[in-house]
Amino acid sequence: MTASAEARETALLAAQAAADKLATDVSIVDVSDRLAITDAFVLAAAPNERQVQAIVDEVEERLRRHGVKPVRREGVAEARWVLLDFVDVVVHVQHAEERAYYALERLWKDCPTIPFVDRAAPPAADGAPAATGTLSTDDVDPGSSDPVPLAPDPTEDLTEDDLTDDELADEDALEGDPLQEEPLGGAADGDAGTTGR
Template sequence: MTASTEARETALVAAQAAADKLATDVSIVDVSDRLAITDAFVLASAPNERQVQAIVDEVEDRLRQQGIKPVRREGVAEARWVLLDFVDVVVHVQHAEERAYYALERLWKDCPTIPFVDRDAARHAAGEDTGGRPQDPTSR
């Protein structure tokens, strides 16, 4: 069994929201074969507590716009590792030090990942500016 279409879509929205707030190492792990309580984990990192909180706020806002609210929030006060439980999707936003120490990807390495590409990073890599035109590297 793989993650439901709804869970995949929710995870992708959450991942993009995190990336839009400059989260690093954003990934999605399909844990549906291993866990009965959720379909996917979204993992994201930030260099400091303030950035962790900004990412958490953006993920919650973006999903709330889609009518999806977390049923549980943990770690918000410390902002070192915040867990947002959206039932089918659990979002983990971690301080970079916690991400390295706990290495959730290693714990779930037997699970498939759901491909995620930050749309803004993809546009930048393609040499496009916000207007969709190729950028001239000599213009400033």
């Protein structure tokens, strides 16, 4: 037995709502073979209590717009592990520390997962959805403690043949003597436009 189509749709809506509020490690586990009380768990994590609460609010609002209301809410006051029970789907939004400690995926590892890909994730070069949260060492500035991908230098692979005449002139001007007395525009030394050094 697998999760019902309605439960799958609800779980995917909840997962996307969580991802839209920048939840991390969003996954859906089909627990219908193991539990009689629900079909699927949506698991999501956040780095702090405020974001846990924001994710919970967004999940509730998004599902309410689709006519699905929670029958039970737990953990909202502490915002470390909030459980939203939508009967067929139970959403667990955990602080990242709780997510790592309790490892619900490991507890339910014998259950199949329901594929979820964040619609905001950029597609990979081959057209398939890109894996989120995966950076290689080439993508990160080694001198930084922040693992933010480096932006490529748009002129890095350009040759002189790729540059326009104006761009070449700008490069030549930059390579000139930085202490030259002649100001830009070609004024003579005696002009009022000199730097006065």
